[in-house]
Amino acid sequence: MSNSDTIVEVRDLNVTFEMNRGQSRVVRDADLDVARNETLGIIGESGSGKSMLASSFLNAVVEPGVSTGEVTYHPDDGEPVSVLDLSESELNRFRWEEIAMVFQGAMSSFNPVTTIRTHFRETLQDHNRDIPAGMDRARELLESVYLDPDRILDSYAHELSGGMKQRALIALSLVLEPDVLVLDEPTAALDLLMQRSIVTLLRDLQAEYDLTLVFITHDLPLLTKLADRIAVMYAFNIVEIGTTDDLLYNASHPYTRALLDTTPDLNVPVEEMNIIEGSKPDPVDHIPGCSYHPRCPMADERCRSDDPPMMTVSNSHESACFYYDEADDAVTISAAPETRPASGQSAATDGGEN
Amino acid sequence: MQGNYLAKRIGQALLTFFATVTLTFVLYQMMPGGPEQALRNQILSQQMGSSNTINPEQIEQLVENYTNLESDAPIYVQYYQYMSSVFLEFDLGESLYSEDTVTSLLAERLPWSMLISVYAMVIGYSVSIVLGAVMAFKEKSRFDSVSSVVVIGLNSTPYYVAGILFIFFFSIRNNVFPTGGRYGLGIEPGFNPAFMQSIALHAALPILSMSVLGLGTALTMRGNSVRVLGEDYLRVAELRGLRNSRIATQYVGRNAILPMYTQFMIGIAGVLSSSVIVEEIFSYPGVGLLVYDAIQVRNYPVLMGSLIVFTLVTIVAILIADLTYGFIDPRISSGGNNE
Ligand code: SF4
Numbered sequence: 001m002s003n004s005d006t007i008v009e010v011r012d013l014n015v016t017f018e019m020n021r022g023q024s025r026v027v028r029d030a031d032l033d034v035a036r037n038e039t040l041g042i043i044g045e046s047g048s049g050k051s052m053l054a055s056s057f058l059n060a061v062v063e064p065g066v067s068t069g070e071v072t073y074h075p076d077d078g079e080p081v082s083v084l085d086l087s088e089s090e091l092n093r094f095r096w097e098e099i100a101m102v103f104q105g106a107m108s109s110f111n112p113v114t115t116i117r118t119h120f121r122e123t124l125q126d127h128n129r130d131i132p133a134g135m136d137r138a139r140e141l142l143e144s145v146y147l148d149p150d151r152i153l154d155s156y157a158h159e160l161s162g163g164m165k166q167r168a169l170i171a172l173s174l175v176l177e178p179d180v181l182v183l184d185e186p187t188a189a190l191d192l193l194m195q196r197s198i199v200t201l202l203r204d205l206q207a208e209y210d211l212t213l214v215f216i217t218h219d220l221p222l223l224t225k226l227a228d229r230i231a232v233m234y235a236f237n238i239v240e241i242g243t244t245d246d247l248l249y250n251a252s253h254p255y256t257r258a259l260l261d262t263t264p265d266l267n268v269p270v271e272e273m274n275i276i277e278g279s280k281p282d283p284v285d286h287i288p289g290c291s292y293h294p295r296c297p298m299a300d301e302r303c304r305s306d307d308p309p310m311m312t313v314s315n316s317h318e319s320a321c322f323y324y325d326e327a328d329d330a331v332t333i334s335a336a337p338e339t340r341p342a343s344g345q346s347a348a349t350d351g352g353e354n
Numbered sequence: 355m356q357g358n359y360l361a362k363r364i365g366q367a368l369l370t371f372f373a374t375v376t377l378t379f380v381l382y383q384m385m386p387g388g389p390e391q392a393l394r395n396q397i398l399s400q401q402m403g404s405s406n407t408i409n410p411e412q413i414e415q416l417v418e419n420y421t422n423l424e425s426d427a428p429i430y431v432q433y434y435q436y437m438s439s440v441f442l443e444f445d446l447g448e449s450l451y452s453e454d455t456v457t458s459l460l461a462e463r464l465p466w467s468m469l470i471s472v473y474a475m476v477i478g479y480s481v482s483i484v485l486g487a488v489m490a491f492k493e494k495s496r497f498d499s500v501s502s503v504v505v506i507g508l509n510s511t512p513y514y515v516a517g518i519l520f521i522f523f524f525s526i527r528n529n530v531f532p533t534g535g536r537y538g539l540g541i542e543p544g545f546n547p548a549f550m551q552s553i554a555l556h557a558a559l560p561i562l563s564m565s566v567l568g569l570g571t572a573l574t575m576r577g578n579s580v581r582v583l584g585e586d587y588l589r590v591a592e593l594r595g596l597r598n599s600r601i602a603t604q605y606v607g608r609n610a611i612l613p614m615y616t617q618f619m620i621g622i623a624g625v626l627s628s629s630v631i632v633e634e635i636f637s638y639p640g641v642g643l644l645v646y647d648a649i650q651v652r653n654y655p656v657l658m659g660s661l662i663v664f665t666l667v668t669i670v671a672i673l674i675a676d677l678t679y680g681f682i683d684p685r686i687s688s689g690g691n692n693e
Contacts, residue, residue, distance in 0.1 A: 058593060060592070062589070092597070094595070096594045097595070100594075101593050107586075108586040109586050109587055109590040110590075111608075111609070113608050113609060113682075113684060113685075114604065115684075122596060123596065126596045156684045158684075169590075
């Protein structure tokens, strides 16, 4: 997946919260390009800033958080949109029409006192869409997420199971034909079987509707089955980004490697991210030098004073570590797959088998 | 399931009502000296002044007319007679001091009390809802803290104090509103503008002071709205780019008001009972004033009749609240079907 056709471009993004004990910076100078029609996975511990980064795509960081920097959306045709500069009404139009977002709380994402039909209808209405045509599309979408439209549309959220709600929400997120779908831990509350079926579903939907997916999770095994590229977040910024294969077979940041090391079996989903030794970074603290140095076994003087920029590992692979080319020797991954498969294309689905 | 529930609920309501009427009967029996006794004395003392005397049978007859009680019959007969006249003949007895039956007195007064109670509730609750919602939207702002203090203050001020202050400022000092009555003297009742206006002017202050009663709801509304504002579905609605007006009404409004629905209905009872004092302050001749006057002169039949009617209104209101709740909150009605 080359960067030639970028759909969302993030530059110097900062997300800050003013708190009593000082300013909390939960995303720090992040840069990211999302390519059209790719599936980008963003992985990180809770509190690493991954949800905030993704919310910024819709300028939807929860109050009183503030996103600054640049988020540029490049539509298929037409002028680029600077998302953070949109007025409230422009933003209301932009959301869900261009970029839709499904997040963790899917279990309670529906208004408990109205039917699912009302949710589709009001979304169409408030975006001035043709309602009959839109409802036809809604039925089609519900069918493609394996739900029976007649039954679902007249139901209330509490009448549906968790998996059904999640699928109904995914259908709802596509009703205005957005180009980008941001999924923030969409499978967190689901059982294993349902998680896998949602993943399969998303892949089908992506092909069918030409979607760009941004998938945020702490579940590395899940991501390796879905993502074309993976961005690893640590301490409020991206520390490594590359294709799924790059990361699985040639992880070049000590943090990514530690992460892989604590995920022995990529076929087993993780409930919670395994805590890597050392304490979690505090969003109020300013960390001098490399943000990972307090926990990094390779850290030296330079790491403590200078902030490593993104270093190019290969043309599809970058790592924010001065010593990215030494990381593989310094931080070993106990269950690492030895070599990447010759073809390289199937790693995304069976990368964990070794 | 639905029909069953309906029957059960209505049965419960009837039972409650039956129990209340029984209670009034027991009260009659327990009154110091007994109401019949008091009544007998009263009739006798009235007779003292006049020249013609009444024989004891006539007195018995009179007492029975007033109270529906035949005092020399065994207690279960009395009970049966009392209950049957209340339930089968809608006969609540007769006022001690006028020729009117209690039923007709109440029927004449009730619409006036309803007028002020309904308006007081509508105004009190609408103001509370809007105020509570705005407070929640501006949570922790200056407006929020100031209004919270004001609402708590007003809420702990008894409504009758508010009523007295209103009379003092608006009627005595400034003469904007009349101090009492239902409509001006010499105005011909009917569907004419002058009469309507007079009714409105006379009802304004009682309504205003009673609506203070509902203000505490603003805090409940504020709390509910704050909770709804933190709900996931609200965030999703914002992410979906829905109109703010829709989010405010369909999402925050509906979900925050829902839990208060039953509270509103029960509020009807509170408003009715507060009408006793409010109507006295404003000399507004509704049921409340009727009760107040009846207490002054120990007009037992009127008191008991009003008690029964108040109870009836309360029971019916709660019944309606219960039965309609399912229509408003889908989680209740379908819960009954599914589980
Ligand atoms: S820059 Fe230094 S501290 Fe940071 S990850 Fe690389 S080696 Fe570790």
